[in-house]
Amino acid sequence: SAVISQKPSRDICQRGTSLTIQCQVDSQVTMMFWYRQQPGQSLTLIATANQGSEATYESGFVIDKFPISRPNLTFSTLTVSNMSPEDSSIYLCSVARLDSYEQYFGPGTRLTVT
Amino acid sequence: AQTVTQSQPEMSVQEAETVTLSCTYDTSESNYYLFWYKQPPSRQMILVIRQEAYKQQNATENRFSVNFQKAAKSFSLKISDSQLGDTAMYFCAFMKLSDDKIIFGKGTRLHILP
Secondary structure (H helix, E strand, C coil): CCCEEEECCEEEECCCCCEEEEEEECCCCCEEEEEEECCCCCEEEEEEECCCCCCEECCCCCCCCCCEEEEECCEEEEEECCCCHHHCEEEEEEEECCCCCCCEECCCEEEEEC | CCEEECCCCEEEEECCCCEEECCEEECCCCCEEEEEEEECCCCCCEEEEEEECCCCCCCEECCEEEEEECCCCEEEEEECCCCHHHCEEEEEEEEECCCCCEEECCCEEEEEEC
């Protein structure tokens, strides 16, 4: 497995502002992903964070709204831009190694937009 | 497209009892992985058990076991000797062999009663 940390663990933000969430893993991993979990709902994949290149976004998610960086094999950020109350969710990062199909999740960031 | 269906939104059982959570999925793929994840109130997603579709033998992890019926596209989770700490949301999940994207079901909220 891997030890994954996320910062911040929670935040309350005003609409129209942006928040950057950090994901740090304790060892080099091949794949990093960002998920959104809306209140009482399941997880939805936002994008795959690619090291050294642009993230790959899923249908319904765009780079202008959710810019992602991955400068190295252990760190990634997700920014939620121009927030609205509909962005209130838990945001989770997950990681996987090339030699393993298992994904491990960070503790999540609970975002509330007022 | 792949889909994962969990037909039991919520379940309650007494401590020490055995409980089975249902999951069905739809795919045209022949090679894939199936998972059960647990999300306690702390919101940390924990991988409980995994099954490779090419393996006929059902996976077992201590008190957790699965009943994998490939032809029926069914993947149920059995928790034996349930404990209070098993109280959580349980998500069934699917991943294609050729793809690192996990598709989650809507979840089953499990309450273990003292």
